[in-house]
Amino acid sequence: MPSYLWWPLLAWLLPLAGALGSRSHLWPWWLGFAICLLGALISLLLLVRLPWSRHKVPSLWGITPLLLPLLFLVQALRMPLLNDVSTDPYNPPPLRWAAELRTAQDLPINSAPLNAFEGKPGPLYTSASPVEAITEAHALMIQLGWQVRPSPDGLDAVATTGWFGFQDDVALRVFAGPKETRIDMRSASRQGRSDLGTNRARIEVFLIRLNERLGGAYKPKMQNKKEE
Numbered sequence: 347m348p349s350y351l352w353w354p355l356l357a358w359l360l361p362l363a364g365a366l367g368s369r370s371h372l373w374p375w376w377l378g379f380a381i382c383l384l385g386a387l388i389s390l391l392l393l394v395r396l397p398w399s400r401h402k403v404p405s406l407w408g409i410t411p412l413l414l415p416l417l418f419l420v421q422a423l424r425m426p427l428l429n430d431v432s433t434d435p436y437n438p439p440p441l442r443w444a445a446e447l448r449t450a451q452d453l454p455i456n457s458a459p460l461n462a463f464e465g466k467p468g469p470l471y472t473s474a475s476p477v478e479a480i481t482e483a484h485a486l487m488i489q490l491g492w493q494v495r496p497s498p499d500g501l502d503a504v505a506t507t508g509w510f511g512f513q514d515d516v517a518l519r520v521f522a523g524p525k526e527t528r529i530d531m532r533s534a535s536r537q538g539r540s541d542l543g544t545n546r547a548r549i550e551v552f553l554i555r556l557n558e559r560l561g562g563a564y565k566p567k568m569q570n571k572k573e574e
Contacts, residue, residue, distance in 0.1 A: 353388055354408025360385030361411050369511030374451075375537055378510060386415045424543075426463045429453065431545040432532035433469040433553075435460040439532045443495060443502035444515035452536040467549045470529040474560040476520045479527055482559040483518055486552065492516065505533070507544060512537060514545060529553070 364381030367373050389412035392399075396409070432438035436459045444455055472479060483501055487494045493504040503516040514535050521528045531553060533545035 353392060357385050357388040357392065357408040357411050360388070361414060365510050369509075371511075375510055375512065382415070386412055425540065425546075426461070427540050428461055428463065429538060429541045429545070430456045430460055430532070430534035431466065431541075431549060432460055433467050433530045433549065434532075435462040435466070439500065439517035439519035439530055441502070441515050441517050441532065441534060442497055443504070444517075444534065444536075447504065447515070448536060453538075456534065467531075467546060467553065469531075470553045470557055471526045472529065472557065472560050473526055476522045476527050479520050479529055479556075479560065480518075483520075483529070483556055486556055486559060487516075490552075500529075505548060514541075514548070516548070529556070 361382045364378040364385070367381070368375045368378030389409050392408040393412065396406070430438075438458055438460055441455050448455065474482075480496075480500060484494055484496075487501065487503050490505070492506075495502050497517065497519075500518040500520045503518070505514045505516055506512070507514065512535065514533055516534075517532045519530045519532075521530070531549045533548045535541045535545060
């Protein structure tokens with residue numbers, strides 16, 4: 347292989363190796379991040395050298411992986427600095443299973459109240475019974491590939507992210523009111539100060555899909571303002 351192709355190839359292989367190695371538990375997540383950063387630095391070097399390069403097509407090919415960390419940076423700037431999100435931040439569902447699973451290398455479980463922020467997801471209200479809600483939620487979690495176990499007031503779960511394979515802890519609480527059933531959800535990261543909006547998006551998508559499975563009688567009340 348010509349030498350001018352090695353650097354673009356490394357710019358692609360390093361981020362893939364960093365992420366897949368972390369997902370496969372070959373090394374800790376922070377080392378995977380460092381490997382990805384090295385790939386980004388190579389892409390940046392190729393970008394700086396591009397005007398003087400005699401092989402512009404391979405250089406352009408090697409610059410492309412730089413878009414991934416830039417996308418992460420833009421997402422981090424757009425989202426609140428959060429790693430634990432709940433539809434009820436003042437009385438969030440407890441992370442009982444997470445208390446057993448988290449190690450000293452993981453983040454400690456946040457105590458209530460959690461940070462409330464503009465646009466946070468709200469609870470789902472449905473005419474379905476609590477038993478039906480839990481049954482459908484359990485089936486949906488299994489469909490999504492989550493690890494699930496029952497809890498005294500609903501379900502506990504572990505969700506794995508797609509890129510680095512981070513394991514996030516989820517709790518779902520079902521409360522039977524006088525006229526309708528309320529479903530609250532919590533999703534929390536084990537690593538990192540910012541989740542880049544992952545936990546918020548997970549709750550919103552899950553409750554929308556759960557609402558569809560329950561007949562769609564009510565829409566999840568996704569908050570557009572701070573908790574009332």
